[in-house]
Amino acid sequence: MTDFTPTTPEEVLSVVQWAAAEQAPLEVVGQGSKRGIGRPAQTEHTLSLSRLSGVTLYEPAELVLTARAGTPIAEIEKLLADYNQQLDFEPLDYGPLHGQAAGAGTIGGVLAANLSGPRRLKAGAARDHILGINAVSGRGEAFKAGGRVVKNVTGYDVSKAMAGSWGTLAVCTDVTFKVLPVAETETTLAIRGLLDDQAAAAMALAMGSSAEVSSAAHVPEGVAISVVGGALGSDAATLLRLEGFPPSIAYRLNLLQDMLKNAGELQVLLGDKSKAVWRDLRDCIPFADGTHKPVWRVSMQPSEAHRMTLDLRQNVPASAFYDWQGGLVWLRMEHGEPEAERVRALVRAHGGGHATLVRANAAVRAAVPVFAPQPPALRALAERLKASFDPHNILNPGRMAG
Known part of the structure; x- marks a missing residue:
């Protein structure tokens, strides 16, 4: 097993080109704060971006920041705070939920997981603030998308396609985000x-x-x-x-x-x-309890969230709290079983939505679909996108689906 820790975009390109030539799957990680989300890695090699770090451009007057993908989010937030600015979508930190220290996530991981916080109702998520990326596809080809200005979108927005892809399409080496002033x-x-x-x-x-x-x-x-x-x-x-x-x-x-x-x-x-x-x-601190009790992150109609939770509690013990006016439900399953079929059936029965298993032990994550199964048309589109960017399936294979 090999752990690759590149320090430059050129070294990332070299590693992915080798993996593509050998058809050797890679687990792509930053600091590992979200390693416990998704199916467990089935790879012999790891590509860690933890040393691909540093802010390469920050123009406060232009509200633009560019950083290497492995830059800790805590470092970026500190820099922005010095200029009274912020990432307006306030990305959540999954580290504490998984028993890790706060602030360990990376800016590349923010995009890969399409993170957002309580302000999403007003500000959107990471995909709504990304301006551009430099990346390496699973073909071993370096490419750029977007730019450093807000109005630079023509045709298909590849930068936004990386949001929520969990490192399965390409390895981002640099990301450019829009930043905004902090409220007084x-x-x-x-x-x-x-x-x-x-x-x-x-x-x-x-x-x-x-x-x-x-x-x-x-x-x-x-x-x-x-x-x-x-x-x-x-x-x-x-x-x-x-x-x-x-x-x-x-x-x-x-x-x-x-x-x-x-x-x-x-x-x-x-x-x-x-x-x-x-x-x-x-950061879901109410459920950051040091256990492996399954935790679900459910996105659904705000008006139906409390009804879904009530129906669930009539069958299994669960704790819950609500964000996004109820459109986001955090669920902790108190008896240790994920109850995936029951949770997803109830979400469907109450108007539909998405349920993601964001905490569970490795055995559960290997057996249960962690991400919501996609409808056939959407799944076919995702498969075509994957085949275009990573035809040999070397980047985080199986993380999102078996």
Whole structure:
């Protein structure tokens, strides 16, 4: 078994060309913070991008940053913070959920997994902020896509095709992202003690108002105690985030408080406390418990999420909390079985969506489809894309599907 650790794009090209010639499969990783997602690797060789690191271009005035794919996201976030800027889609960090230190993920992994956080309702995900890439296909060919300006899209957007491909199409060596200024301040309004269906109604009301809520989440009773080291307490918390200039936030907060005055006890979280709450929800900290209990990340209709969860709990013990106004459900299966068929059947029965198994031991991930099975037409398109970029199936073979 060989571990390749290239330090330049040219070395990456050389490794992939060798693998293509030998038809030798490669496991492609950054820092390994997401190694526990997907089917276990069935390869003898590893291509680690952990030493392909460094910011190669940053123009704060132009809102553009380019970095090597192996650059730690923590390093990039620190640099951006020095200029009061950020990756607006606030990529989640899977490390803590898998028992690793926070901040270990890479910027290439952010694109490969198409990460996003609670602000996705407003800002989108990684694919909506990628401007360009340099990469090496599974054919052993170096290519570029996109550029360093926002309006540079003609025909098929290859950069966006890499988002969510989990390293199965090409090895990105450099990525260019759009960055944006940090909001001057943020405040969160918490409604305490709501049941899941009441929270869904409150979030829908807030999101449909003129208050410009940038994030909406609900943490049920019992789960809330795991947020920010217990600072929220144990009562259920329905959370509405406001970002912007202080006068604007004050006006919008008053609007929400008046609108929701009869919903339940209202609590205001300011500044750093608000940021800490959303960071914990982003990184699924309530379920980062050091176990291998299966955790699902379910994307579905916000209005149906609490109904699906209720139906699931009537059959198996599970804990849940909701982000994206309920459009994202985090589920922890408390008895240790993933219940994949049951979870996916319930998602289909409640309007459809996608359920991804983001934590489970290797034996479970080898036996259960980790990513949602694709409809035939979409699967055929994915297969054609894979055949175009990686005809010999040498890049992360089998990670997304057997």
